[in-house]
Amino acid sequence: MKKFYALTICCTALVLCYSFIGFRKQKSPLSFTGKPVNKEQLGEMLFFESKLSATKKISCASCHIPAHGFADTVAFSKGIHGYFGKRNAPSCTNLTDRPYLFYDGRATTIEDQVRFPIEDPNEMGIAIAEVVKRLTKDKEYNTLFNEIFHEPPTETNLKVAIAAFERTLETSHTPFDRYMSGDTLAISAAAERGRLLFMGTKAKCVECHFTPDFTGDEFRNIGLYDGVKYKDEGRAVISGNKADIGKFKVPGLRNVAVTAPYMHNGMFKTLKDVIEYYDDPYKVVPHPVNMDTVMSKPLHLTPQEKEDIEQFLRTLTDDRFMTKKKGTNH
Numbered sequence: 579m580k581k582f583y584a585l586t587i588c589c590t591a592l593v594l595c596y597s598f599i600g601f602r603k604q605k606s607p608l609s610f611t612g613k614p615v616n617k618e619q620l621g622e623m624l625f626f627e628s629k630l631s632a633t634k635k636i637s638c639a640s641c642h643i644p645a646h647g648f649a650d651t652v653a654f655s656k657g658i659h660g661y662f663g664k665r666n667a668p669s670c671t672n673l674t675d676r677p678y679l680f681y682d683g684r685a686t687t688i689e690d691q692v693r694f695p696i697e698d699p700n701e702m703g704i705a706i707a708e709v710v711k712r713l714t715k716d717k718e719y720n721t722l723f724n725e726i727f728h729e730p731p732t733e734t735n736l737k738v739a740i741a742a743f744e745r746t747l748e749t750s751h752t753p754f755d756r757y758m759s760g761d762t763l764a765i766s767a768a769a770e771r772g773r774l775l776f777m778g779t780k781a782k783c784v785e786c787h788f789t790p791d792f793t794g795d796e797f798r799n800i801g802l803y804d805g806v807k808y809k810d811e812g813r814a815v816i817s818g819n820k821a822d823i824g825k826f827k828v829p830g831l832r833n834v835a836v837t838a839p840y841m842h843n844g845m846f847k848t849l850k851d852v853i854e855y856y857d858d859p860y861k862v863v864p865h866p867v868n869m870d871t872v873m874s875k876p877l878h879l880t881p882q883e884k885e886d887i888e889q890f891l892r893t894l895t896d897d898r899f900m901t902k903k904k905g906t907n908h
């Protein structure tokens with residue numbers, strides 16, 4: 579009888595184990611299989627780890643969705659307990675060269691950035707020291723940190739690992755990059771016209787968005803603050819400088835076709851809406867405060883020109899985020 583029980587338990591354990599492994603294999607969002615062997619892979623595992631939140635339900639990837647250029651698809655993301663934050667979750671791609679992170683630039687390194695969402699009461703809502711304790715108690719993580727960093731989990735190596743993963747998210751396999759390296763057929767004629775408009779003096783996008791990542795890493799005011807309906811002061815919240823009211827970090831535009839909705843408050847659902855806005859900002863926000871002088875006159879783009887600019891923006895999508903519907907190689 580005892581033998582029979584032992585056998586049944588063994589078999590059940592085997593089946594459970596197998597289905598668990600199978601399940602993990604199938605469901606794993608990770609780009610590697612097996613256990614992480616370097617800080618980038620450990621960082622990737624941590625990026626998808628919901629133990630980094632108070633309720634153990636929210637991970638970085640809950641708001642930074644891989645298929646959407648690591649951005650969120652809603653204007654305001656849900657954190658722990660269904661709480662909403664105050665800004666739109668942007669892409670985590672192409673951050674390596676950024677001197678500022680967040681729309682108001684409150685972090686200056688990718689490592690430093692990591693603590694903000696973890697400790698934000700609306701996002702992951704837990705002290706980072708508490709996360710370190712959790713990881714230390716967790717046998718799997720403790721072993722992995724020791725193998726990779728030769729020390730147990732600490733606040734520093736936790737940040738280093740996640741930042742190392744984020745630095746792998748550089749995206750230059752795009753129709754635009756192929757075009758620039760000589761493949762003239764990589765983008766459509768419409769996209770090429772859009773590129774010239776984007777770079778030129780009629781649409782003036784290049785004043786603020788320039789290569790390689792289509793941002794100058796400056797804080798600029800495109801008119802989305804009026805103190806009445808639009809009340810996020812942006813950079814001024816951090817700098818305390820009145821002249822910064824309504825300025826936001828110019829976002830890079832790589833992968834922008836898959837990161838809707840747009841702007842710090844997610845107010846535009848499509849690239850069309852964004853381009854319409856730039857064409858005549860006053861139609862959307864009649865009384866902006868301190869709007870950049872570059873923006874002060876309507877652009878008077880024709881419908882064809884607007885379409886061309888959109889087609890150009892779509893050529894900035896990396897192959898890994900390209901779907902048939904969204905990709906427009908031709």
Ligand code: HEC
Pocket residue numbers: 625630636637638639640641642655656657658663664665666667668669670673678679680681682691692695696700701702740744
């Ligand atoms: C509940 C949703 C949520 C979670 C969870 C979350 N983020 Fe974010 N993330 C945001 C929002 C919203 C912003 C923009 C906030 C701002 O600019 O003030 C942001 C901004 C960022 C930025 C700045 C990007 C840029 O271009 O400036 C990075 C990097 C980032 N998050 C990485 C992470 C990492 C790493 C984690 C996990 C440790 C994480 N996020 C967890 C919502 C989230």
Ligand code: HEC
Pocket residue numbers: 668681776781782783784785786787797798799800802825826827828829831834837839840841842843849852853856870872873887
């Ligand atoms: C004066 C500087 C400036 C000019 C000119 C400018 N932009 Fe922007 N752009 C910004 C800033 C700043 C933001 C972020 C504003 C915010 O979030 O409130 C932004 C945001 C965007 C976004 C949204 C990105 C995202 O991830 O949410 C797109 C798309 C965009 N710009 C495209 C363009 C195009 C196309 C043009 C030309 C027609 C243009 N921009 C001209 C400064 C500028």
